[in-house]
Amino acid sequence: MKELYESQRAMRHMRKAAMQRGVIAILDVGTSKIACLILRFDGAERFRDSEGVGSMAGQSSFRVIGAATTRSRGVAFGEVSAMPETERAIRTAVQAAQKMANVRVDHVIACLSGARPRSYGLDGAVDLTETMVSDADIGRVLAACDVPEYGAEREVLHAQPINFALDHRSGLADPRGQSGNRLTTDMHLLTVEAAAVRNLIHCIKRCDLDVAGLASGAYVSGVSSLVEDEQELGAACIDMGGGTTSLSIFLKKHMIHAETVRMGGDHVTGDISMGLQIPMATAERIKTFYGGVIATGMDDREQIEIGGDTGDWEHDRRTVSRAELIGIMRPRVEETLEEVRLRLDAAGFEYLPSQQIVLTGGASQIPGLDGLASRILGQQVRLGRPLRVQGLPQAATGPAFSASVGLALFAAHPQDEWWDFEVPADTYPARSLRRAMKWFKDNW
Amino acid sequence: MRPLIRRAPILDPAPSRWRYRVHRLMLTPLFRAFLKVGVPAFLIVFIAGAWLSSAENRGRLTDGLADLRAQIEQRPEFTVRLMAIDGAEDALREEIRAVLPYDFPLSSFDIDLEEARATVAALNAVESATIRIRPGGILQVDVTPRVPVAVWRGHDGLKLIDLDGRFVAPLPARAERADLPLVAGDGARDVVGEALDLIAAAGPLQGDIRGLVRMGERRWDIVLASGQRLLLPEDRPRQALERIIALDQARDMLSRDVTVVDMRNAARPVLRLTDSAADGLRQVRGLETQ
Structure with missing residues (x-):
C-alpha cells in the first residue's frame, strides 16, 4: 500500500505543478478514437475570493485551448494492445492539439476505459x-x-x-x-x-509527457454527463464506447461502483462487417449513416448500397435494406445492454432511491437506443451529453467526448482521495514528539 | 496479424518521434526566444568579428568610412565661402579676421563654432560674440564691441577702458580721444564708474580737469589743467567736490595761488599755497606782527 500512496501523491504533486504553470493536457485513450484536450487554467474563478459555487459550477476556471481527435490504433477493449501504434496515435493527437493551442504541454491526465475495473x-x-x-x-x-x-x-x-x-x-x-x-x-x-496502467503510462512517457493523474473512464464520464441531482439521488452512467461499455453508479455525489462490459460499438461494426461481408471501414460508415435499433415498415423499403471494389458487378452493386441492417445491429446492442443490466443488478442498483440511467459515449448515438434501453434497463433512461465547457470546439461536444470533458472537470476539481490525507505517523519518535508538543500545549 | 517488420513505407498520419520532439521544442518559449534573438545576434557578431579580424578589412572599413564622411562634408550644401562680420568697426573687423584664419571655401564640418566664438569673445574689444553658419554658406559673426568710457594711463602708455575697467584698445595719443576722461593710479580701473560720477559732478570745473588719480586704491585726486590737485576724501567724495566748487564760485579759490585743496578731513579743509604765495603771506603776517 505504501508505494501506491507514494506514486499517487507524486501524481498529485505533478498535477499541482501543472496547474501552477496553467496548462495541462487531457488524454482519453479509447478503442475507437484518441482525444486530446489542452486546458488553460486562467479563468476568473482562479482569482475569486468569495466562497461558494462559482459561475458555471466552477468549471469556468479553465478554458479549452486545443482539441484534437485521431482514430485510435493499437487499442483493444480500452487497453493498449500494440504499443508503438498507440504511441504514434497519441503523438498525432497531442501534436495536433499543441498546434491548435500553440503551447507546449508537459503534463497529461489520462483515463482508462478498460482494464477490468473492480469496485470494493x-x-x-x-x-x-x-x-x-x-x-x-x-x-x-x-x-x-x-x-x-x-x-x-x-x-x-x-x-x-x-x-x-x-x-x-x-x-x-x-x-x-x-x-x-x-x-x-x-x-x-x-x-x-496493473499491466494496462503500466502500458498506458509507458506509451505516454514515450511521448515525452508526464502523467499528472489517472482516472477511470467510467467515473469521469459520469462526472461530466450526470447532472447534479442525479449524482445526489443515485444514477448510473453508461458510457458506450468503441471497445467497452463502462458503467458507473453515483450516489450522494460520490461514485460508489464502477464496472466495464467488454463490448461496444466496434463489435456492432464487426457484426455488420461479417454479416454483410463488407470491410470494417464501410461497415462503420453504414452504421453511422443508416444504423438503428428499432425497425419500422419504412425501413424495409430503404435500400442501402453497400458497394465493394472487387470488379465483380454483381458483388459491387449489392444493396441491403435498412431493416436488415437493424436486424444485425439490434441483437448486439441488446446483448450489451443486457450485460449492463446484469452488472447493475449485481451491484444492487435497484436499491438506490432514484434509478436514473444515463446513456452516453459514441455508441449511444444509435437512433432509437433510448427506447431499446428503457425496455432492458428500466423506465428512467435518458441520453446524456457532456457538460458544456468553455472553449470546447463544437465537434467535441458530442456524447463521444463525455469522458474527455469529465476528465477536464476532474482535473479542475479532483475528488478527495485516500492519499490526499496525511498518513498517521505510526513511528515512535513522531508520536513521542507529538506527545511532547501536547504536553507543552496543555501546560503553557 | 499485421507484419511486425515494416518493409515498405506506409502512409502514416502520425509524426515521427523526432518530428514530434522538434515540434515540442519549437513550442518552448525559451527556445523560441533563443532562436529569434540569440541566433541572429550571435551570427551577426560572429560574422562581423570574423570579417574584422583581418587588418586589411579593418583598414578598408575605416578608409571607406572616412571617404564617405569626406564625400558628405564636401558637398556644396555644407561649403562655407565667406565670413560676414556685423557690429564691429573696421579695426576690430581686421582683428577678428586675423584671429579666425579660415581659408575659404571650407566645409562647415571643419569649423568649430564654439571654439571660434571663444576666440572672438576673448578679444579685448569684444564684449560678446555669436557665430553661426547662415544658409548660403556664410559664416556670420555678430559682435557686440566694448564701449570705451575712459582713458587709462598706465606705466606702458595710454589705453581705452570700458565701464568695467577692461582694456578696449591701446591709445597712441591722448588727443585722439580728448572727449574721454583720463584716469590713473592703482585700482582706478576697478572703479571707473565712480570716476565718471565725479566728473559728471564737476560741473563748471569739467573743462579744467586733466584727469583723476586713484590714491592708495581708496580715494580720488582730481588733477586740474592748471596743475592744482583736489584731494577728495574716501567717503562722500562727491559732496567734497561740490564743496570745492562752491568755494571756488564764492571766493574764486582756484584762481588764486593754491596748489592743493585738501578735503580729506571734512571738518578742516586745507589749502597748500605756492611758495611765492606762502612767502607773501608770511611777509604780510610779518608786517602785521612787527
Whole structure:
C-alpha cells in the first residue's frame, strides 16, 4: 500500500505543478478514437475570493485551448494492445492539439476505459483520542480501513471516502470539528489491472509527457454527463464506447461502483462487417449513416448500397435494406445492454432511491437506443451529453467526448482521495514528539 | 496479424518521434526566444568579428568610412565661402579676421563654432560674440564691441577702458580721444564708474580737469589743467567736490595761488599755497606782527 500512496501523491504533486504553470493536457485513450484536450487554467474563478459555487459550477476556471481527435490504433477493449501504434496515435493527437493551442504541454491526465475495473466497499473505524474530530483523525480512520486482497497484478486507481459516521450519526459529509467517540468511514476502492496502467503510462512517457493523474473512464464520464441531482439521488452512467461499455453508479455525489462490459460499438461494426461481408471501414460508415435499433415498415423499403471494389458487378452493386441492417445491429446492442443490466443488478442498483440511467459515449448515438434501453434497463433512461465547457470546439461536444470533458472537470476539481490525507505517523519518535508538543500545549 | 517488420513505407498520419520532439521544442518559449534573438545576434557578431579580424578589412572599413564622411562634408550644401562680420568697426573687423584664419571655401564640418566664438569673445574689444553658419554658406559673426568710457594711463602708455575697467584698445595719443576722461593710479580701473560720477559732478570745473588719480586704491585726486590737485576724501567724495566748487564760485579759490585743496578731513579743509604765495603771506603776517 505504501508505494501506491507514494506514486499517487507524486501524481498529485505533478498535477499541482501543472496547474501552477496553467496548462495541462487531457488524454482519453479509447478503442475507437484518441482525444486530446489542452486546458488553460486562467479563468476568473482562479482569482475569486468569495466562497461558494462559482459561475458555471466552477468549471469556468479553465478554458479549452486545443482539441484534437485521431482514430485510435493499437487499442483493444480500452487497453493498449500494440504499443508503438498507440504511441504514434497519441503523438498525432497531442501534436495536433499543441498546434491548435500553440503551447507546449508537459503534463497529461489520462483515463482508462478498460482494464477490468473492480469496485470494493471498504470500511474503517477508530476511537477518537480527543472529543473533536481533527484532520489527523480522518487520516487515521482512512488508514484503518482493511484493504481486501485484490490480487497482485492489480492496482488501486481510486480510493475515495464516500461517507463518514460519527457514533450513530451517519451520512456526514465532513466530520471535522464535530465531537463524538467513534469515527467510522466507508470508502470506495477501485482497482484495475496493473499491466494496462503500466502500458498506458509507458506509451505516454514515450511521448515525452508526464502523467499528472489517472482516472477511470467510467467515473469521469459520469462526472461530466450526470447532472447534479442525479449524482445526489443515485444514477448510473453508461458510457458506450468503441471497445467497452463502462458503467458507473453515483450516489450522494460520490461514485460508489464502477464496472466495464467488454463490448461496444466496434463489435456492432464487426457484426455488420461479417454479416454483410463488407470491410470494417464501410461497415462503420453504414452504421453511422443508416444504423438503428428499432425497425419500422419504412425501413424495409430503404435500400442501402453497400458497394465493394472487387470488379465483380454483381458483388459491387449489392444493396441491403435498412431493416436488415437493424436486424444485425439490434441483437448486439441488446446483448450489451443486457450485460449492463446484469452488472447493475449485481451491484444492487435497484436499491438506490432514484434509478436514473444515463446513456452516453459514441455508441449511444444509435437512433432509437433510448427506447431499446428503457425496455432492458428500466423506465428512467435518458441520453446524456457532456457538460458544456468553455472553449470546447463544437465537434467535441458530442456524447463521444463525455469522458474527455469529465476528465477536464476532474482535473479542475479532483475528488478527495485516500492519499490526499496525511498518513498517521505510526513511528515512535513522531508520536513521542507529538506527545511532547501536547504536553507543552496543555501546560503553557 | 499485421507484419511486425515494416518493409515498405506506409502512409502514416502520425509524426515521427523526432518530428514530434522538434515540434515540442519549437513550442518552448525559451527556445523560441533563443532562436529569434540569440541566433541572429550571435551570427551577426560572429560574422562581423570574423570579417574584422583581418587588418586589411579593418583598414578598408575605416578608409571607406572616412571617404564617405569626406564625400558628405564636401558637398556644396555644407561649403562655407565667406565670413560676414556685423557690429564691429573696421579695426576690430581686421582683428577678428586675423584671429579666425579660415581659408575659404571650407566645409562647415571643419569649423568649430564654439571654439571660434571663444576666440572672438576673448578679444579685448569684444564684449560678446555669436557665430553661426547662415544658409548660403556664410559664416556670420555678430559682435557686440566694448564701449570705451575712459582713458587709462598706465606705466606702458595710454589705453581705452570700458565701464568695467577692461582694456578696449591701446591709445597712441591722448588727443585722439580728448572727449574721454583720463584716469590713473592703482585700482582706478576697478572703479571707473565712480570716476565718471565725479566728473559728471564737476560741473563748471569739467573743462579744467586733466584727469583723476586713484590714491592708495581708496580715494580720488582730481588733477586740474592748471596743475592744482583736489584731494577728495574716501567717503562722500562727491559732496567734497561740490564743496570745492562752491568755494571756488564764492571766493574764486582756484584762481588764486593754491596748489592743493585738501578735503580729506571734512571738518578742516586745507589749502597748500605756492611758495611765492606762502612767502607773501608770511611777509604780510610779518608786517602785521612787527
